[in-house]
Amino acid sequence: MFNEMSVDDQIREPYRALVDWMEASGPEVLEQKRLEAETLFRKIGITFAVYGEGGDPERLIPFDLIPRIFTSGEWRKLDRGVKQRARALNAFLYDVYHNAEIIKAGIIPADLVFRNDAFEPAVIGIDPPRNVYSHIVGVDIVRTGPEDFYVLEDNCRTPSGVSYMLENREIMMRMFPDLFKSLRIEPVESYPDMLLKTLKSIAPRKCDREPNIVVLTPGAMNSAYYEHSFLADQMGVELVEGQDLFVHEDRVYMRTTRGPARVDVIYRRIDDAYIDPLCFRPDSVLGIPGLMNVYRSGGVAICSAPGAGVADDKAVYTFVPDMIRFYLGQEPILNNVPTWKCGKPDDLKYVLEHLGELVVKEVHGSGGYGMLVGPASTKEEQAAYAKRIDADPGDFIAQPTLALSACPTFVESGVAPRHVDFRPFCLVGDDVRLTPGGLTRVAMREGSLVVNSSQGGGVKDTWIMSD
Amino acid sequence: MLSRTADNLFWLSRYVERAENMARLMEMGYRMALMPAVVDGNRSEWESVLSASGCAAGYDPDAPLRQEEVANFLIFNRDNHSSIINCFEYARANARAMRTAITAEMWEALNNALMELRRPSMHNLVKNELPEFIDWVKKQGALFRGATDSTILRNDGYDFIRLGTFIERADNTARLLDVKYYVLLPETSMVGDGVDNYQWTTVLRAASSLRAFHWVYRDDYSPHRIAHFLILNPFSPRSLAHCSEQITQHLERLARHYGQRHSVHRQAVEMYSLLTQSDMDEIFSGGLHEFLTDFQGRNRILSLAIADAYHFGGQ
Numbered sequence: 001m002f003n004e005m006s007v008d009d010q011i012r013e014p015y016r017a018l019v020d021w022m023e024a025s026g027p028e029v030l031e032q033k034r035l036e037a038e039t040l041f042r043k044i045g046i047t048f049a050v051y052g053e054g055g056d057p058e059r060l061i062p063f064d065l066i067p068r069i070f071t072s073g074e075w076r077k078l079d080r081g082v083k084q085r086a087r088a089l090n091a092f093l094y095d096v097y098h099n100a101e102i103i104k105a106g107i108i109p110a111d112l113v114f115r116n117d118a119f120e121p122a123v124i125g126i127d128p129p130r131n132v133y134s135h136i137v138g139v140d141i142v143r144t145g146p147e148d149f150y151v152l153e154d155n156c157r158t159p160s161g162v163s164y165m166l167e168n169r170e171i172m173m174r175m176f177p178d179l180f181k182s183l184r185i186e187p188v189e190s191y192p193d194m195l196l197k198t199l200k201s202i203a204p205r206k207c208d209r210e211p212n213i214v215v216l217t218p219g220a221m222n223s224a225y226y227e228h229s230f231l232a233d234q235m236g237v238e239l240v241e242g243q244d245l246f247v248h249e250d251r252v253y254m255r256t257t258r259g260p261a262r263v264d265v266i267y268r269r270i271d272d273a274y275i276d277p278l279c280f281r282p283d284s285v286l287g288i289p290g291l292m293n294v295y296r297s298g299g300v301a302i303c304s305a306p307g308a309g310v311a312d313d314k315a316v317y318t319f320v321p322d323m324i325r326f327y328l329g330q331e332p333i334l335n336n337v338p339t340w341k342c343g344k345p346d347d348l349k350y351v352l353e354h355l356g357e358l359v360v361k362e363v364h365g366s367g368g369y370g371m372l373v374g375p376a377s378t379k380e381e382q383a384a385y386a387k388r389i390d391a392d393p394g395d396f397i398a399q400p401t402l403a404l405s406a407c408p409t410f411v412e413s414g415v416a417p418r419h420v421d422f423r424p425f426c427l428v429g430d431d432v433r434l435t436p437g438g439l440t441r442v443a444m445r446e447g448s449l450v451v452n453s454s455q456g457g458g459v460k461d462t463w464i465m466s467d
Numbered sequence: 468m469l470s471r472t473a474d475n476l477f478w479l480s481r482y483v484e485r486a487e488n489m490a491r492l493m494e495m496g497y498r499m500a501l502m503p504a505v506v507d508g509n510r511s512e513w514e515s516v517l518s519a520s521g522c523a524a525g526y527d528p529d530a531p532l533r534q535e536e537v538a539n540f541l542i543f544n545r546d547n548h549s550s551i552i553n554c555f556e557y558a559r560a561n562a563r564a565m566r567t568a569i570t571a572e573m574w575e576a577l578n579n580a581l582m583e584l585r586r587p588s589m590h591n592l593v594k595n596e597l598p599e600f601i602d603w604v605k606k607q608g609a610l611f612r613g614a615t616d617s618t619i620l621r622n623d624g625y626d627f628i629r630l631g632t633f634i635e636r637a638d639n640t641a642r643l644l645d646v647k648y649y650v651l652l653p654e655t656s657m658v659g660d661g662v663d664n665y666q667w668t669t670v671l672r673a674a675s676s677l678r679a680f681h682w683v684y685r686d687d688y689s690p691h692r693i694a695h696f697l698i699l700n701p702f703s704p705r706s707l708a709h710c711s712e713q714i715t716q717h718l719e720r721l722a723r724h725y726g727q728r729h730s731v732h733r734q735a736v737e738m739y740s741l742l743t744q745s746d747m748d749e750i751f752s753g754g755l756h757e758f759l760t761d762f763q764g765r766n767r768i769l770s771l772a773i774a775d776a777y778h779f780g781g782q
Contacts, residue, residue, distance in 0.1 A: 043575060219564070220560070220563050220564045225563075226566075229565075229566040229567050230566075232567050233567040238469055238472075238567075239565070239566075240469060243471070244469050244470070244471055254469060255471070255778055256468055256470055256778070257468045257469075257473045257623060257725070257777040257778060258468075258725055258727070
């Protein structure tokens with residue numbers, strides 16, 4: 001297992017100053033800081049609800065004080081690799097809703113795209129502004145060695161976590177001003193500004209003025225509500241719910257104290273299925289009836305575009321390196337994790353024979369739900385899972401259990417290594433932009449590889465050292 | 468501004484004000500109960516507090532009308548829409564639904580108040596030290612208003628917050644005065660005696676106005692003066708006249724800001740004129756309780772008219 005901070009008891013170079021500081025401060029000071037940080041988080045009210053626990057909808061996410069650090073060299077590679085994926089994914093989305101060249105070329109099976117739940121026939125042939133479908137791409141990256149980075153998955157719909165990236169930094173700067181003074185850490189504060197620029201740049205065809213932008217949330221009960229309000233606040237735009245918007249003729253309006261006000265760009269944090277009850281789920285009260293008609297006629301821009309989810313499917317994921325070659329004519333900078341597709345008979349056979357070693361995921365699952373972590377499972381669990389795979393092999397993929405890198409983390413017994421992953425956020429509009437930073441998620445339990453916040457994982461600040 | 472946001476801001480400040488008023492009502496009950504029982508009075512001070520609070524209908528008819536039970540009902544009862552804990556829950560839920568429209572300081576004031584209120588130790592405080600608890604609630608109100616006053620932009624959101632505060636406060640002052648009505652004095656000879664006067668000064672205390680009153684009227688603690696101070700005196704910060712003046716001003720600001728007037732503007736001015744043109748003799752001769760009831764009705768209609776003019780539904 002690769003330890004981000006030290007190799008063979010030698011402190012790795014980017015962590016040198018941090019370790020010196022920690023040693024000089026001593027455990028009491030660190031414990032004190034940890035308590036302070038928790039108080040700050042509770043005061044500000046940064047929360048993330050966990051579904052299905054029936055508990056506090058305003059649970060705090062565990063925050064770890066020890067940052068995860070990348071050298072500028074490491075970051076340059078990640079930066080180029082993530083932007084490359086974001087471009088290829090958008091090219092793919094444009095393609096599958098137009099001529100589907102990649103399917104005609106026999107690179108991706110048609111079924112995988114057209115019979116995919118996230119494929120949205122309602123947007124076929126629509127040209128969204130700048131032909132961008134996925135405007136915010138969150139790429140989950142893990143590391144297994146000094147030079148070995150793997151993409152675990154792409155999130156092309158509404159990846160969350162960026163508020164933690166910003167708030168973590170805010171709190172770290174409050175807690176450790178000295179470290180920030182002495183080290184050169186790339187700032188992340190420009191994210192909301194970059195997001196606003198991106199949203200402005202995708203104003204719809206019919207918009208003849210400075211676009212009016214809103215963030216659309218399902219409401220205060222949503223697990224990521226804090227983030228929705230945080231981003232709206234940071235960008236200085238309205239945070240709206242479906243009930244605040246309505247369609248009149250071929251435009252979208254919001255209800256204000258002065259009467260209706262036109263809306264041009266909607267950064268929605270609501271799933272496709274709920275955004276327009278006339279087009280998708282008729283029982284949804286979260287959305288705006290008629291929204292899709294306005295979208296189709298170029299009266300409003302939706303970020304991310306409906307149907308963008310077809311690119312972040314776990315089965316489609318396996319083809320992203322091929323997309324990069326096909327659309328960009330480049331070699332992928334970041335590798336995929338080797339993946340077995342249970343839909344293929346040979347792969348299925350291998351997966352069923354090696355369940356104890358593999359991580360098996362539902363193709364359409366997210367948030368760490370419904371997966372089997374082979375090495376941590378019992379024979380009974382494996383047998384039960386095998387039945388599910390057999391019933392519908394195409395719904396599952398499997399990957400080796402990677403030896404994820406670990407980062408020293410505060411736990412009850414002191415400081416101990418815990419597995420981490422990393423999600424940078426790439427913005428796609430008139431330009432492709434990446435904030436130097438991202439969200440490092442950490443599995444708080446010893447040996448656990450599951451870092452999702454919905455599964456009790458925690459977060460860390462991520463420092464990109466500048467040259 | 469989103470209509471829903473205006474609605475939330477308006478009600479957020481109403482709930483904070485209401486919580487504080489519940490505490491003030493209890494302060495009156497507590498102080499009145501310290502006096503020897505009113506002769507033959509078949510209503511207790513706590514019953515009158517309950518009546519004036521407007522929540523009497525939800526009170527268990529079999530429960531005793533003692534301090535502990537009434538206080539618990541007014542503070543912690545989840546079925547009582549206007550209990551202090553519910554007021555803070557609603558205020559915070561409203562704040563949470565539009566975090567972008569309020570400042571961090573305002574949020575922290577509400578959040579901390581609710582967190583503390585949810586602690587079990589608060590029940591002990593209420594049981595053993597009701598006056599301390601009452602002070603605590605008043606302090607939370609002051610903190611929230613202070614945070615609002617010193618941090619929020621003076622835009623339309625500010626006006627909706629203040630409108631909520633003064634609509635609710637006007638209602639609340641009318642209720643405070645009404646407690647006195649509900650503490651029935653069985654014999655007319657009692658009016659104007661020591662107990663009666665004590666009760667009237669209790670009204671002033673609960674409105675945090677004893678000192679202010681003294682500055683204005685010196686030592687003339689007559690019911691006439693006290694009622695004047697809390698109804699017609701525009702310098703008294705909890706008086707109906709002052710609340711009405713503030714409501715008029717904030718509606719006026721909105722009209723200027725939006726470049727648009729509604730019938731609610733005329734209604735507010737009418738209410739204000741009513742208060743500047745009345746005198747206490749008239750009010751007493753027509754019946755104080757009747758005057759207060761009528762005022763509360765007008766105030767309620769005004770609140771609905773504000774919601775109507777600015778396209779929010781009201782809660």
